[in-house]
Amino acid sequence: MITRLYHSNVRPSLFNRSFNLINRWTSTSKRTKFIHPNDNELSKILSKVIEITGPIPLSSYMRQCLTHPTLGYYTSKDPLGGQGDFITSPEISQLFGEMIGIWFYSIWKSLDSSTRKINFIEFGPGKGTLMYDCLKIFKRLLKDNNIQINIIMIETSKILKRKQYEILTKDAKNSKLFESFPFWNSKLNNGEIIWCDTEIDLNEILDKNNNIDDNYNFIIAHEFFDALPINKFIKTNLGWRELLVDKSNDSSNFFLIQSPSETPSSKIPQLNKRYNSLPEKSSIEICPDLYKYSKTISNLIVDNKDKNQGKGAALIIDYGVSNNIPDNTLRGIKTHKFVNPFSEPGKVDLSADVDFQAIIETINDGDDNCQTLGPIDQGDWLINMGIQLRLTQLLQNLQNESERNLLISGVKRIVEKDENSMGKIYKFLGLVPQFKDKENVIPGFSK
Numbered sequence: 464m465i466t467r468l469y470h471s472n473v474r475p476s477l478f479n480r481s482f483n484l485i486n487r488w489t490s491t492s493k494r495t496k497f498i499h500p501n502d503n504e505l506s507k508i509l510s511k512v513i514e515i516t517g518p519i520p521l522s523s524y525m526r527q528c529l530t531h532p533t534l535g536y537y538t539s540k541d542p543l544g545g546q547g548d549f550i551t552s553p554e555i556s557q558l559f560g561e562m563i564g565i566w567f568y569s570i571w572k573s574l575d576s577s578t579r580k581i582n583f584i585e586f587g588p589g590k591g592t593l594m595y596d597c598l599k600i601f602k603r604l605l606k607d608n609n610i611q612i613n614i615i616m617i618e619t620s621k622i623l624k625r626k627q628y629e630i631l632t633k634d635a636k637n638s639k640l641f642e643s644f645p646f647w648n649s650k651l652n653n654g655e656i657i658w659c660d661t662e663i664d665l666n667e668i669l670d671k672n673n674n675i676d677d678n679y680n681f682i683i684a685h686e687f688f689d690a691l692p693i694n695k696f697i698k699t700n701l702g703w704r705e706l707l708v709d710k711s712n713d714s715s716n717f718f719l720i721q722s723p724s725e726t727p728s729s730k731i732p733q734l735n736k737r738y739n740s741l742p743e744k745s746s747i748e749i750c751p752d753l754y755k756y757s758k759t760i761s762n763l764i765v766d767n768k769d770k771n772q773g774k775g776a777a778l779i780i781d782y783g784v785s786n787n788i789p790d791n792t793l794r795g796i797k798t799h800k801f802v803n804p805f806s807e808p809g810k811v812d813l814s815a816d817v818d819f820q821a822i823i824e825t826i827n828d829g830d831d832n833c834q835t836l837g838p839i840d841q842g843d844w845l846i847n848m849g850i851q852l853r854l855t856q857l858l859q860n861l862q863n864e865s866e867r868n869l870l871i872s873g874v875k876r877i878v879e880k881d882e883n884s885m886g887k888i889y890k891f892l893g894l895v896p897q898f899k900d901k902e903n904v905i906p907g908f909s910k
């Protein structure tokens with residue numbers, strides 16, 4: 464059993480996340496001075512770009528800040544843990560990943576499959592802890608060493624890829640990490656781990672290594688969608704206008720300004736009924752990458768040969784709103800505190816609430832082969848999956864008082880719904896094939 468060490472250093476309470484930046488963002492005249500001097504290397508690059516091209520979309524700014532190949536937030540350091548900027552549920556309690564492993568196992572049983580190959584695919588796997596805990600339980604329940612289990616990690620950071628390798632192969636014999644082009648890989652006892660940078664590589668990996676239709680895909684995206692770049696819009700009497708990132712003349716201080724005319728992206732809210740029916744003066748955040756990732760995930764769990772069969776399942780877990788459209792949720796996080804998202808580009812984590820309704824719409828759009836479940840509160844999902852029972856079981860074998868307390872407080876933190884805990888803010892969304900007569904057997908999602 465693993466007892467996590469950093470249970471007291473949770474991601475800052477998300478209750479006070481929406482500190483109000485809207486006045487600065489929408490104003491072209493009043494510009495607030497920033498406390499942090501923006502003079503690092505990435506600031507200079509972004510400044511230069513804005514000087515040459517004019518203001519840039521917020522998504523372009525965020526993409527550089529988060530995933531610039533050498534200066535991006537995720538690509539230049541390990542941000543997770545007590546010493547880092549935030550902590551996530553799997554790093555707080557092993558039971559988080561274990562409940563996910565049990566869920567996938569129950570889906571596997573109800574799919575009634577004869578396949579001998581399963582891919583566990585994770586988007587944004589962090590340190591690899593969730594996958595480790597999930598597979599430990601899944602394999603224990605599966606009790607069949609002849610089924611090949613491959614792990615595919617979609618990860619932008621080389622630093623985190625190495626951490627993932629370490630944890631996932633700690634029980635494997637003679638494993639070696641091949642940092643080869645185009646895809647890093649490593650052998651497991653019965654399968655392999657392959658890393659890719661983006662979802663675009665995923666089909667290549669699945670096609671090259673296997674007959675894609677013979678595989679089952681179990682997919683996890685935990686705190687991945689909130690790390691994707693967003694665009695911001697405001698509805699004016701002339702239509703939707705994008706808010707772009709500009710800089711002051713004499714320094715690299717960044718702020719948002721309203722585009723005076725339409726931009727290519729302002730078509731997105733204009734063409735979507737859910738956004739376009741909003742009243743004038745509404746402002747919204749849209750994550751264009753959400754659409755491609757949602758479609759990629761749903762395509763991977765639907766059987767293209769036999770639509771009634773299905774070949775996998777997915778869990779998307781994140782903080783966000785179930786029904787509303789996100790607005791003014793972009794935040795910067797540094798050393799477990801909220802900071803201005805335009806301070807210290809590349810040194811501050813940037814994230815925004817996930818629009819679960821947009822994921823559901825995308826998946827249901829023109830395709831009824833995949834069904835969505837939830838979103839429901841993380842606390843409810845974990846209770847439904849039997850986290851209390853598993854806790855009792857683990858406590859029976861644990862004598863050390865401080866380890867017992869650590870285990871209990873970790874579970875409380877991920878289950879409870881008060882403002883210091885994660886049980887309410889985080890939501891679980893399930894994606895399963897439309898295996899029509901079996902809807903009732905899917906655990907976790909009843910309210």
Ligand SMILES: C[S@@+](CC[C@H](N)C(=O)[O-])C[C@H]1O[C@@H](n2cnc3c(N)ncnc32)[C@H](O)[C@@H]1O
Pocket residue numbers: 529530537543551552553554586587588589590593617618619620623660661684685686687690691
């Ligand atoms: C907030 S962390 C979540 C970590 C992990 N899921 C957990 O629960 O501990 C975001 C993860 O997504 C990765 N990431 C962020 N943007 C990405 C992108 N565009 N493509 C691939 N990975 C990305 C980061 O490197 C990191 O592993």
